[in-house]
Amino acid sequence: MAPQRFHEQFDHIQRAMPDVALALGPYDDDTAHFLYEKGVVLARDGEEARVVEDTVRAHFTATEGLVPDHVRRDGPHTNRTGVTRIRIGDPTEGTDTVPHALRALREAEDRQGRRLVGRNHVVHIAVNACPSDEPVPVPRTQPPNPAAAEGRYDADSAARVLVLDTGLVHDHRDYPLLAHTTGDTQPAETDADGVLRQYSGHGTFIAGILAAVAPNTNVTVRNTMNDAGAILESEFGARLFEAVDEDGWPDIISLSAGTTTEGADGLIGLEAFMRALRERRTLLVAAAGNNSSNARFWPAAYAGLPEYEDSVVSVGALSADGESEACFSNHGPWVRVFAPGERLTSALTGFAAPVPYVYQHSTYDACRFGFDYSCTCQFPRHTGALSEGRESTGAKPHQVMFDGLAQWSGTSFATPVVAGLVAARMTAYQERDPRAARDRLLASATHRAEVRGARVTVLRPPTWRPAPVVDPAVPV
Known part of the structure; x- marks a missing residue:
C-alpha cells in the first residue's frame, strides 16, 4: 500500500494515545504496515510468561547492559485474556527493544514448539491506519x-x-x-x-x-x-x-x-x-x-x-x-x-x-x-x-x-x-x-x-x- 496515509494516521493515533509510545512495524512491498506499543511484548500467563521474562532479562543483561529491573511484568493480571504485558527497557530512551527481544526468544520458541511472545499491536477500525477514504x-x-x-x-x-x-x-x-x-x-x-x-x-x-x-x-x-x-x-x-x-x-x-x-x-x-x-x-x-x-x-x-x-x-x-x-x-x-x-x-x-x-x-x-x-x-x-x-x-x-x-x-x-x-x-x-x-x-x-x-x-x-x-x- 502507499505509505503516506499510514504515516499521517500514525501521528493522529499517537496524539490520541499520548501515554503510549508507539512504533511502526516493518514495511515492504509484500507486508502491510502495523502499529505496536514500543518496549512491550505480550506472553501467555503462567509458565510461558516466566520463560519469556527470564530469557529476555538474561539476553539484555548480557548484551545490552540493562539492569534486571528494565525487564518486568506490568502489574498483576486482572482479566480473562490470559495475557501478561512484559516491559523491556525504557521506551522513552528512544531505542525500541522489541525487535531485539523477539530475536532473543526464537531459540526458546523452537524448544517449546510454539510462539511464546508477540508485539502489543494497535487494533484499529478498518478505515484508520489503513484508510480507504473519508465520508x-x-x-x-x-x-x-x-x-x-x-x-x-x-x-x-x-x-x-x-x-x-x-x-x-x-x-x-x-x-x-x-x-x-x-x-x-x-x-x-x-x-x-x-x-x-x-x-x-x-x-x-x-x-x-x-x-x-x-x-x-x-x-x-x-x-x-x-x-x-x-x-x-x-x-x-x-x-x-x-x-x-x-x-x-x-x-x-x-x-x-x-x-x-x-x-x-x-x-x-x-x-x-x-x-x-x-x-x-x-x-x-x-x-x-x-x-x-x-x-x-x-x-x-x-x-x-x-x-x-x-x-x-x-x-x-x-x-x-x-x-x-x-x-x-x-x-x-x-x-x-x-x-x-x-x-x-x-x-x-x-x-x-x-x-x-x-x-x-x-x-x-x-x-x-x-x-x-x-x-x-x-x-x-x-x-x-x-x-x-x-x-x-x-x-x-x-x-x-x-x-x-x-x-x-x-x-x-x-x-x-x-x-x-x-x-x-x-x-x-x-x-x-x-x-x-x-x-x-x-x-x-x-x-x-x-x-x-x-x-x-x-x-x-x-x-x-x-x-x-x-x-x-x-x-x-
Missing part, C-alpha cells in the same frame, strides 16, 4: 444504499447483532432506520470548535447499513474504540469479553477493526476470546482491511485457520459497480466473501443540525494502489489537514457540512452488509443458528467476481444499487 456529504433527500429492505421490526423475533466500534452519535434515533438501535453514545463527537472528529459516526454508519439490510434486527453498538478508532491488543481482548458479558453472546458480532502482523500468526491478546467464541454459536463477521494487500488482517484472518473457519467470516469490499474488488480491499484465500463496500450511503449523524467536518487526508492524482477505474483515492478532490507538504503550499484543508447522510467506502462497511444478510436469512427462514444461516447463504450465492485471478463468492443485498460513475476532477 462525503449526501443530501438527506437521497435514499440510503443499500436501501431499506422490506420487512418490519419485531423485538421478539429479531436477530441480535453486536457492533464493536466507535459509539453512536447522540442524535442517531432521528434517523428512522436507527429508531430501535441501542448501545453507547460516543463521548466526544466534535472538537472544541464544533467540528466533527475524525471517525465520529463510524459506528453509526455501520448500524445504519445493518438496519437497512436486515430491518428485523436488534442492533447494539458498543464504544469499544473511541480513541482515534484504535486500541491496544492487550486491552482489546478484555473489551471483547466485557461486551459479551454486558449484552450476552449475540447471534452475530460485526467487527470492522483489526491489524496486520509481522508473520502469519494471530494475536496472542485475542486467543482466549477466540477460543470462547469457537465454543458458542455466535458468528464473527470481520473486515478484511484496506491495505490492498494479501497480508492477513486479524481477527478476520482467523477465517483462514481450520479451527476457526466455522466461527469467523472475513469480508472484502467490491468496487462501486460491484464487478471486481475495490482498489483498497485486502484479498487472498483467507478472505471468504466480498460485498459492496465502495460509496455506500448511510447515516453519519442524525438530523438534529448540520455539523462541519474538515478533511484529514488529501486525495491522489491517480489511484495509490495502481487501479485504473475512478476510485475513492481520487474522488472527490480535496486537501486534508494531515497531508505532508500542505503548509508549504499554503493550501487550506477542505471543510464540508454533514446533514445526516454520508457516502463512505471501506471493508468496514462491506462487513455489516454481510452481517445484515446473515441476520436477514435467520429471520426470514426462522434459523436459530447464525453459522448454519451463513452456510446456506453462501451456498445459495450466485454471484462471483474475479479478484487477483481468483473467482470469489459475492453477496449483494437486493436493495443495493451500483454507484454512478464519477468525475475525479470534481471538487467536494
Whole structure:
C-alpha cells in the first residue's frame, strides 16, 4: 500500500494515545504496515510468561547492559485474556527493544514448539491506519444504499447483532432506520470548535447499513474504540469479553477493526476470546482491511485457520459497480466473501443540525494502489489537514457540512452488509443458528467476481444499487 496515509494516521493515533509510545512495524512491498506499543511484548500467563521474562532479562543483561529491573511484568493480571504485558527497557530512551527481544526468544520458541511472545499491536477500525477514504456529504433527500429492505421490526423475533466500534452519535434515533438501535453514545463527537472528529459516526454508519439490510434486527453498538478508532491488543481482548458479558453472546458480532502482523500468526491478546467464541454459536463477521494487500488482517484472518473457519467470516469490499474488488480491499484465500463496500450511503449523524467536518487526508492524482477505474483515492478532490507538504503550499484543508447522510467506502462497511444478510436469512427462514444461516447463504450465492485471478463468492443485498460513475476532477 502507499505509505503516506499510514504515516499521517500514525501521528493522529499517537496524539490520541499520548501515554503510549508507539512504533511502526516493518514495511515492504509484500507486508502491510502495523502499529505496536514500543518496549512491550505480550506472553501467555503462567509458565510461558516466566520463560519469556527470564530469557529476555538474561539476553539484555548480557548484551545490552540493562539492569534486571528494565525487564518486568506490568502489574498483576486482572482479566480473562490470559495475557501478561512484559516491559523491556525504557521506551522513552528512544531505542525500541522489541525487535531485539523477539530475536532473543526464537531459540526458546523452537524448544517449546510454539510462539511464546508477540508485539502489543494497535487494533484499529478498518478505515484508520489503513484508510480507504473519508465520508462525503449526501443530501438527506437521497435514499440510503443499500436501501431499506422490506420487512418490519419485531423485538421478539429479531436477530441480535453486536457492533464493536466507535459509539453512536447522540442524535442517531432521528434517523428512522436507527429508531430501535441501542448501545453507547460516543463521548466526544466534535472538537472544541464544533467540528466533527475524525471517525465520529463510524459506528453509526455501520448500524445504519445493518438496519437497512436486515430491518428485523436488534442492533447494539458498543464504544469499544473511541480513541482515534484504535486500541491496544492487550486491552482489546478484555473489551471483547466485557461486551459479551454486558449484552450476552449475540447471534452475530460485526467487527470492522483489526491489524496486520509481522508473520502469519494471530494475536496472542485475542486467543482466549477466540477460543470462547469457537465454543458458542455466535458468528464473527470481520473486515478484511484496506491495505490492498494479501497480508492477513486479524481477527478476520482467523477465517483462514481450520479451527476457526466455522466461527469467523472475513469480508472484502467490491468496487462501486460491484464487478471486481475495490482498489483498497485486502484479498487472498483467507478472505471468504466480498460485498459492496465502495460509496455506500448511510447515516453519519442524525438530523438534529448540520455539523462541519474538515478533511484529514488529501486525495491522489491517480489511484495509490495502481487501479485504473475512478476510485475513492481520487474522488472527490480535496486537501486534508494531515497531508505532508500542505503548509508549504499554503493550501487550506477542505471543510464540508454533514446533514445526516454520508457516502463512505471501506471493508468496514462491506462487513455489516454481510452481517445484515446473515441476520436477514435467520429471520426470514426462522434459523436459530447464525453459522448454519451463513452456510446456506453462501451456498445459495450466485454471484462471483474475479479478484487477483481468483473467482470469489459475492453477496449483494437486493436493495443495493451500483454507484454512478464519477468525475475525479470534481471538487467536494
